[in-house]
Amino acid sequence: MCLGIxxxxxxxxxxxxxxxxxxxxxxxxxxxxxxxxxxxxVPGDWVLIHVGFALSKIDEEEAASALAFLEGIGQAxxxxxxxxxxxxxx
Amino acid sequence: MRFVDEFRDSEKARALAAKIxxxxxxxxxxxxxxxxxxxxxxxxxxxxxxxxxxxxTLVHGPGCPVCVIPMGRVDDAMALAAGxxxxxxxxxxxxxxxxxxxxxxxxxxxxxxxxxxxxPLDSLKVARQNPDKRVVFMAIGFETTAPSTAMTMLRAxxxxxxxxxxxxxxxxxxxxxxxxxxxxxxxxxxxxxPGHVSTVIGCRPYEFIAADYGKPVVVAGFEPLDILxxxxxxxxxxxxxxxxxxxxxxxxxxxxxxxxxxxxxGQTMExxxxxxxxxxxxxxxxxxxxxxxFAAFDAELLFDVxxxxxxxxxxxxxxEVLKGVLxxxxxxxxxxxxxxETPIGTCMVSPEGACAAYYNYGRLTRTRVSEASRx
Numbered sequence: 028m029c030l031g032i033x034x035x036x037x038x039x040x041x042x043x044x045x046x047x048x049x050x051x052x053x054x055x056x057x058x059x060x061x062x063x064x065x066x067x068x069v070p071g072d073w074v075l076i077h078v079g080f081a082l083s084k085i086d087e088e089e090a091a092s093a094l095a096f097l098e099g100i101g102q103a104x105x106x107x108x109x110x111x112x113x114x115x116x117x
Numbered sequence: 118m119r120f121v122d123e124f125r126d127s128e129k130a131r132a133l134a135a136k137i138x139x140x141x142x143x144x145x146x147x148x149x150x151x152x153x154x155x156x157x158x159x160x161x162x163x164x165x166x167x168x169x170x171x172x173x174t175l176v177h178g179p180g181c182p183v184c185v186i187p188m189g190r191v192d193d194a195m196a197l198a199a200g201x202x203x204x205x206x207x208x209x210x211x212x213x214x215x216x217x218x219x220x221x222x223x224x225x226x227x228x229x230x231x232x233x234x235x236x237p238l239d240s241l242k243v244a245r246q247n248p249d250k251r252v253v254f255m256a257i258g259f260e261t262t263a264p265s266t267a268m269t270m271l272r273a274x275x276x277x278x279x280x281x282x283x284x285x286x287x288x289x290x291x292x293x294x295x296x297x298x299x300x301x302x303x304x305x306x307x308x309x310x311p312g313h314v315s316t317v318i319g320c321r322p323y324e325f326i327a328a329d330y331g332k333p334v335v336v337a338g339f340e341p342l343d344i345l346x347x348x349x350x351x352x353x354x355x356x357x358x359x360x361x362x363x364x365x366x367x368x369x370x371x372x373x374x375x376x377x378x379x380x381x382x383g384q385t386m387e388x389x390x391x392x393x394x395x396x397x398x399x400x401x402x403x404x405x406x407x408x409x410x411f412a413a414f415d416a417e418l419l420f421d422v423x424x425x426x427x428x429x430x431x432x433x434x435x436x437e438v439l440k441g442v443l444x445x446x447x448x449x450x451x452x453x454x455x456x457x458e459t460p461i462g463t464c465m466v467s468p469e470g471a472c473a474a475y476y477n478y479g480r481l482t483r484t485r486v487s488e489a490s491r492x
Contacts, residue, residue: 030155031261031313031316058236059236059238059265059268061268061377061381062264062268062375062377062378062381063377064377065376065377075313075316075369077261077262077265077313078208078235078236078237078258078262078265079235079236079237079238079239079265080236080264080265080268082261082264082313082316082317082375082378083316083369083370083371083375085368085369086368089368089369092340093339096159096339096340099162100158100162100468102468103158103468103469106209110208110209110233110234110235111235113235114234114235114236114238114239115239115242116236116238116239116242117242
């Protein structure tokens, strides 16, 4: 829950400007990007995601190192990914 | 116990460690607190204490959202969940936290409708799909998760949902740090500031620590090198007799935080006069409740919440661990009666809890650390 997980923005949802589809380690899910409304991301940008909300934009290098860190911590990240995979935000 | 991995930049780490050692004054002991449970996890996982000179002790702070929830609030949540037509929704981390009558998992096994969700927005979806039920979201966490709860309430209001509410247990990190600074039990030299919380609140809220208490603060990232770099920055300040707030994690944390997130919190929540923290007791203005404008989403007003204060189990010393007074293994039940599988205290439940982190990656530093803690 406290983990910030990096995801790449794939596309925005038509009719729902606050929602975007992201790719997190191969899992594609919908998240809310409303907290970045001051500086909205574009497809291809990386964001740090907390409980279904993008909290900050990050560069690709930071995303890669955050991912390496998360993969290193093991179980807690797997639990987070499992929870994300079950998420159906709309 | 698992083996601790050598991380990929261990050469760089050794170089940093040598620079840190060079800054230690002979004969002086240093205690640095890492506030955030994510940092605690990294420190144990990579055995960072072994890179540091013996004069430096890392003290683990209260920044683990699950760990600081008092038992009474868990019991309140259980009472709420057991109400007629209620569906309780919760993050997975919260499911194993013991109340005085078991955890959410235990209650679920007894037939209470408690569902695990990834996001409060998933909880909102449960509410939309179950118009004849009353869906409550168990909101926990520091400023990292509070904006998500706030945005979800704004969304619920915009949709006009009437069967969704929040049981708000959000806490704020700065009053807890202040309580630790004011505690006579502990003399700290500096703080490794939380990373993701600071993404939301920025670095300014820590300025009083440097200005009024004369302790340096360095907001840090989560990788081993980030933490060592932050310790170096703290030690540099200490060696120069300076105390300011610095941002080692500027690649993610903006100095002013996330203004949109702070606005959303301000719109939907307000500070409680006081709130009980596990182990730390009652701390003034340290938690958030649903604001009067959003009373229609406040489970504490919509339901009968017992609000009974429950003392922590006598054997459990999470309070001392959360304040950094005790190291996890100094607790009487650590690793024996209290394990991640059968936790007595919250610090053993969450992967960010100091006890769970130590249990999973136990290090052979007990002797050294207990020697350093004696001063």
